[in-house]
Amino acid sequence: MTKESANLNLDALFIGDKAENGELYKSLLNKLVDEHLGWRQNYMPQDKNMISHAEQDSPAFEATVNHMKDVLDQLSQRIRTESVPWHSAGRYWGHMNSETLMPAMLAYNYAMMWNGNNVAYESSPATSQMEEEVGHEFAGMMGYRNGWGHIVADGSLANLEGLWYARNIKSLPLAMKEVMPELVADKSDWELLNMSTEQIMKLLIKSGNHLDEIKDRSARSGKNLQKLGKWLVPQTKHYSWMKAADIIGVGLDQVVPVPLDNDFRMDIHSLETIVRDLAAQGIPILGVVGVAGSTEEGAVDQIDKIVALREQLINEGIYFYIHVDAAYGGYFRTIFLDENNDFVSYEKLPELHKKYGVFTENKQYIKRDVYEAYKAFDQVESITIDPHKMGYVPYSAGGIVIKDIQMRDVISYFATYVFEKGADIPALLGAYILEGSKAGATAASVWTAHHVLPLNASGYGKLQGASVEGSHRYYQFLKDLSFKIGDRTIEVHPLVNPDFNMVDYVLKEKGNNSLADMNQLNHAFYEEASYVKDTLYSKEYIVSHTDFAIPDYGNSPLDFVKSLGITEEDWNQQGKVTVIRAAVLTPYMNTEDNFYYFVPKIKLAMKKDLEAIFEGSRAKQLS
Amino acid sequence: MTKESANLNLDALFIGDKAENGELYKSLLNKLVDEHLGWRQNYMPQDKNMISHAEQDSPAFEATVNHMKDVLDQLSQRIRTESVPWHSAGRYWGHMNSETLMPAMLAYNYAMMWNGNNVAYESSPATSQMEEEVGHEFAGMMGYRNGWGHIVADGSLANLEGLWYARNIKSLPLAMKEVMPELVADKSDWELLNMSTEQIMKLLIKSGNHLDEIKDRSARSGKNLQKLGKWLVPQTKHYSWMKAADIIGVGLDQVVPVPLDNDFRMDIHSLETIVRDLAAQGIPILGVVGVAGSTEEGAVDQIDKIVALREQLINEGIYFYIHVDAAYGGYFRTIFLDENNDFVSYEKLPELHKKYGVFTENKQYIKRDVYEAYKAFDQVESITIDPHKMGYVPYSAGGIVIKDIQMRDVISYFATYVFEKGADIPALLGAYILEGSKAGATAASVWTAHHVLPLNASGYGKLQGASVEGSHRYYQFLKDLSFKIGDRTIEVHPLVNPDFNMVDYVLKEKGNNSLADMNQLNHAFYEEASYVKDTLYSKEYIVSHTDFAIPDYGNSPLDFVKSLGITEEDWNQQGKVTVIRAAVLTPYMNTEDNFYYFVPKIKLAMKKDLEAIFEGSRAKQLS
Missing domain, CATH: 3.40.640.10 (Type I PLP-dependent aspartate aminotransferase-like (Major domain))
Structure with missing residues (x-):
């Protein structure tokens, strides 16, 4: 399965939008942790424990553990309060992020317990070799022979x-x-x-x-x-x-x-x-x-x-x-x-x-x-x-x-202390890169992902395909979308047919060809559908946004802007167009079933956001 | 306990040389993983699962999981075969590494499940705030007011x-x-x-x-x-x-x-x-x-x-x-x-x-x-x-x-897409640093460590103290150490009384004042007590080494070299002295009990290595 995988099931490789594979993740994680703990115990098993049971029962030990638990609770609360749910299958359509691969996370957690430093082979023999292999895999992926x-x-x-x-x-x-x-x-x-x-x-x-x-x-x-x-x-x-x-x-x-x-x-x-x-x-x-x-x-x-x-x-x-x-x-x-x-x-x-x-x-x-x-x-x-x-x-x-x-x-x-010259080892990494110390765990993580998913159409290609197909479904959906908000009609206009998996679009009030108004609308929409307002956990639809301004884009957006009925004069005056931007990385939106399950939910959430803009607290500033 | 900690027990904060706190680590880890899984499940609980039970029971799913398990087994085997046991309390005396703090590892594992990117606040509100706090904590540690x-x-x-x-x-x-x-x-x-x-x-x-x-x-x-x-x-x-x-x-x-x-x-x-x-x-x-x-x-x-x-x-x-x-x-x-x-x-x-x-x-x-x-x-x-x-x-x-x-x-x-200008947020990190994307998990990890261990003598200072005290015990131990190998006497000479927690020393045959021989001996010793020979798991004493060569050091090692009876002429001719180098980071070697428990073990291991050099396969090259 390393070179090809006829029947790879991508869903088996993620924890899942609803933690569907959560138990699988935990069981694999615990197995790996146990393997590490066993390794510690069995390096020089003749040595006595440094931490005695009596010490573990002492008040100072207990107080320290409780203090650690309190801090971890704070950590957990803060992260759960203010993090971005990009694991979501159909709610998150923003930045370049999504769920990550379960095997990559497991490998990171596992290798971190050894805390290898890949700057020098001697500090991390196993993960240094993995990084060397990953380097050659990168080269193979790009078609480089040498x-x-x-x-x-x-x-x-x-x-x-x-x-x-x-x-x-x-x-x-x-x-x-x-x-x-x-x-x-x-x-x-x-x-x-x-x-x-x-x-x-x-x-x-x-x-x-x-x-x-x-x-x-x-x-x-x-x-x-x-x-x-x-x-x-x-x-x-x-x-x-x-x-x-x-x-x-x-x-x-x-x-x-x-x-x-x-x-x-x-x-x-x-x-x-x-x-x-x-x-x-x-x-x-x-x-x-x-x-x-x-x-x-x-x-x-x-x-x-x-x-x-x-x-x-x-x-x-x-x-x-x-x-x-x-x-x-x-x-x-x-x-x-x-x-x-x-x-x-x-x-x-x-x-x-x-x-x-x-x-x-x-x-x-x-x-x-x-x-x-x-x-x-x-x-x-x-x-x-x-x-x-x-x-x-x-x-x-x-x-x-x-x-x-x-x-x-x-x-x-070269530096003496990290590099033993002449030793028969694959790569003195620190000598050939911009950085110094680097986590061996990262190499373990990438190596594991590469070995679970072959670097061709049977593995990673299939994952890319899921993302690209999802982006095309989203693009087709947005193309014909419009909303009635009171007596206004708000239309959606995607920018271009995507080269890859990113979909940009604008919201525009039908009949209103003012670029300033359109920019304001899109910015307001972004604010409704992002971290800027309220808590992330309450957001039913999350996007990101960007500005195409003349200093960075010249007139490349002009054709698009004109196609919306906006004049060149207006473009030159405003100097920018604000767009909603979605990197479609989710691996779940490729199938028709999944995508159309979310369509009514997305429509509803977008409509609510538009209503908040035109009929809620924002109405005044946009009227 | 955030500002001070009268009674911090350092041993409660590490997994331990023999995984003494392994169960504690696992229970805290599982609690955190559960908190994350619950968060996933409860973001938009009205949405159906994307991964059905039927799919989870399908042959493709099962085959993929088995494949993933195989790869994780390979990972585990490779890492356990070739990693450095620097968690060891008294066996590892080499590179600048040791056990890491349990709370820091837990925080990393936890935050990684959200995979925040601290380059932009919007991508990782919680961990971006933590990095901002860590930055101010760094400043406080250095005495910077602004x-x-x-x-x-x-x-x-x-x-x-x-x-x-x-x-x-x-x-x-x-x-x-x-x-x-x-x-x-x-x-x-x-x-x-x-x-x-x-x-x-x-x-x-x-x-x-x-x-x-x-x-x-x-x-x-x-x-x-x-x-x-x-x-x-x-x-x-x-x-x-x-x-x-x-x-x-x-x-x-x-x-x-x-x-x-x-x-x-x-x-x-x-x-x-x-x-x-x-x-x-x-x-x-x-x-x-x-x-x-x-x-x-x-x-x-x-x-x-x-x-x-x-x-x-x-x-x-x-x-x-x-x-x-x-x-x-x-x-x-x-x-x-x-x-x-x-x-x-x-x-x-x-x-x-x-x-x-x-x-x-x-x-x-x-x-x-x-x-x-x-x-x-x-x-x-x-x-x-x-x-x-x-x-x-x-x-x-x-x-x-x-x-x-x-x-x-x-x-x-500044870059448009990651930074929302004017928003009332603490720091647009990507605009102020050399790097781009960066793991929010790292910030969570450092933040948690800083909050478990106050950044003063009551917390981190105590941990530094354990390391420094261990290095001084080691220095004192080495000062008077010598070995009888056949009819040779091998003496140990530490370089200087340590400024911090690093101890450098040389091994020297008594009566042999040749710098070339001494360098060869120390290099051979390093090879015996490091990854260069055999498997790491079998090493009973592990060190690192370095060369002080004239282009990098001038004559600063000369006083030391001369104190060993080596002539200045020899120094100038050889141009370098090879030393054994130990960064003493282990937090367990501060107590008398622990240190002297290991002393006979270290002596024995050093003697074995010296015997291998003078009486084993290496004897020829050194005779």
Whole structure:
């Protein structure tokens, strides 16, 4: 079942909306705890107990236990009072979260009792090996033949690490020119700054025992950072990219936003124009970030076209590093992989998905261009992928994967106390990553999830499918939805047919084409259906929201806004559109039965929220 | 009991070496799991189950559960086969780890079921509030009146964040000169680069609505990084500092090592000389890192003297940022705080410690200069403190704390989708930190530990005391230890009387003054008493080791080496001394009874290891 799983039942892997599998969870948990306790008891069983029964019966012991219980009660009360019910099957349609996988939670709990630290193999032999395996599984998932990856605390850090790779690699040819000019003889600075990563890695091998000296002259020295060129990101500039450019020292001034198209994907023509314009000015391109699953729209950039553009420009002496930020959508690549982990043809997808019951209906939810984007992942240098998003593993479990394991050498360090040089062990992890100490439990958690759910259409692909199918049901439902509130008609308008599993939409009063009013309505609706008002436990329908503002989106929302009857003039004046945003991660909304069970409940809850807005306390401000 | 705890029983807070409190752990865990399951069941109880009993009885469900159980069995087997028994009371004397606090583990397990993400308040109201409280508790622990802190995935990242603060703050006056020259009129560039953090913060308030523009011209732009000056770190240059300087773009070329004294602390005279020499060359000092609890020796740098030097140099127009890397020793500051969290006088320490039973014997283990170093923490700009080290909380829980909450504005960002501007909530965490998504469970874990153990001598201080007392017992024991192996006498020589709770020592054959032989012996001993050979479960005594090599240590180990009868010539030739290293975190070795119970067992195990070296398979290589 490791490589394929013909008949995986996803419902067996979650505790469940109503804790349907709660007893199963507890029995597995207790078994694991007992296995740990037995291990403690049986390491050197000849040693006497340090804590005697008499001490356990003493007043101080008892008082301390009672105090601990009081604090745990406070903890429990506070968390139960103010937490978000994203385990809900059909009530939660907001942030990028849902139930997490029972096996991942169990593995975390279990491994935590040993408290391994994966920064060094010696501190955590078992979980360090698991992280090494997970790293290779990440690489396999992306189609990398000689890749490597590791777990990162979160996607922002993984993005930072990707930029660190890009920066240090890009600077190497200049360093080679200083240290071993013969390696790069006859190359101009422009040529040095436009060498491909593959070429640079080949030269690095040739550098032999000058490697450390070359690294010392690379960007890590602090020199040449401003020479390396521009870092191109989608115009929406997710703040993790701004932070990363700040932190890495390249600087915000080197970040160039690339406009989006009407599907909220990076506009490839704009990308080409920007690259050519910069090149014409003699400014190199440090790298380009493509996003697979944008945080606001779930849009998937056309990675294949970014790669194709690079192929074309190589002939003109222009090269840029490509990092794919698939923190959100990375695991979606498993839906394209067959039981041999091969990327199947688009034509064969329906057959594959039928075989493993990836979708409950015989529909093709996956757009051709999304398919092509994912197919091209194996051509980019590095990818961010977060198990704690579409891997359904608890926080904090981000990840990064690189195309060529040799790239590690560019950023590596060594420290005596954690690394025993020359020992025959798989990876001195702390030397090759941005972070220091890291929980072995996270690796155990991700490893277990990967081994319960094969990383192809039979396992994780099926889970992605449940989420995607749920999002399409939700999209179809919203498309034709409207409400009568008094004598007003409130219509629902989804933004775009989802690339992945995120559905954005607006509520709009029919006949009222004022963008300001529409924005106010959507914000008020968000406030009704979110934490901002009342307790979460009382919310019958929970959403999140976002603003598409001109500085971040340019005119990419304009087509949508105009389609609602709003004028371009109004758009320019307001400068933004407020939308309701739902990341549909729940694995239960794929079946017709489940979804239509919740439809009347959702409608009722939405209607109540709208009534509160137009007829309740908010009526005044909106009248 | 929150502010003080007259009668805290530490043994009630751990599962125990022999799982003595295993049943207590299980009963508390099950209660918490039940509370979570009940919460799931009672959010919208009118909704039907998504997972039916019929489905739970189906073959696919059963097969999936069995598969999950198989994978969990593999997990359990692998972890039990290759994990480090640092829960052991008297067998593990190696890396910086031990049992973790039961309440912290329980809180993690509990909060993980909700899987909150503390990057945004909306995603995790309860645990976000807890992190905010923990941040203020960190500040209180350090004596900061207007401070703030937060949890970080690990100490390396916290150090990087500290350097990020230093870099961006240091660059602000240059940015002010560009944007609002009137703010810094008549100041030379040298003066701008030597303004105190306090002055800079005051000017920032004055900048009013030019704040963003000034930040845009600060180091985050990518400009001026090389102008900011040198970053001074202890000569041992823990690799996290090298990585940090690389990543932050300041560069390794700007890192200046400061020699150590014979106690393995930063040599303050050398520091002064370096600062003055640089200043004389017109090179500013970006900042100085003091370490409280070095990773190899547990040495505590004289923070008070670094602060005093800065006070003195301010009068000469020289200023530097100070960051204290107390990732390891940060929680030790609680031992100096009374029930009002006031830092007590050195004279009153014994009384305070007696009141709360911090030590079992009436001895003063704390050196005066270590006391003074901790006292001065409240004078530095930022401090790294890791709950997953001396906080006895599971990985990954690092932390950082800053003296002035306003410093946050220097590094802050905003992103629309996670932050609802203007909402009346405590902290938009993601905007003020280096990381992105972060587990709410970590905050719950640290919060619970802090509330079970008050952050003063009555709680955490008592736990630190147990560890410190254990290390002194171990040090005294090793001082007079020797072994007869055949006709050889092997003596044990501890390095220094510990500043904190780490004990380093060497094994040496009496009469053989060859440093090469001694290094070989110690390395062989480490291999016998560590994971390198055989299975961990069979090890009766486990240590770690480190090398003090001239590039990292200069001649600071020379006095010690010479005291063993080894010549300076030999030292210069070998260039390093290999030592056995024990971070004594176990909370059980403080009492005389417990410690002397283990003494014969440790002696026997050490003797066996030495016999294996001299008489077993290794004899040949060492003969």
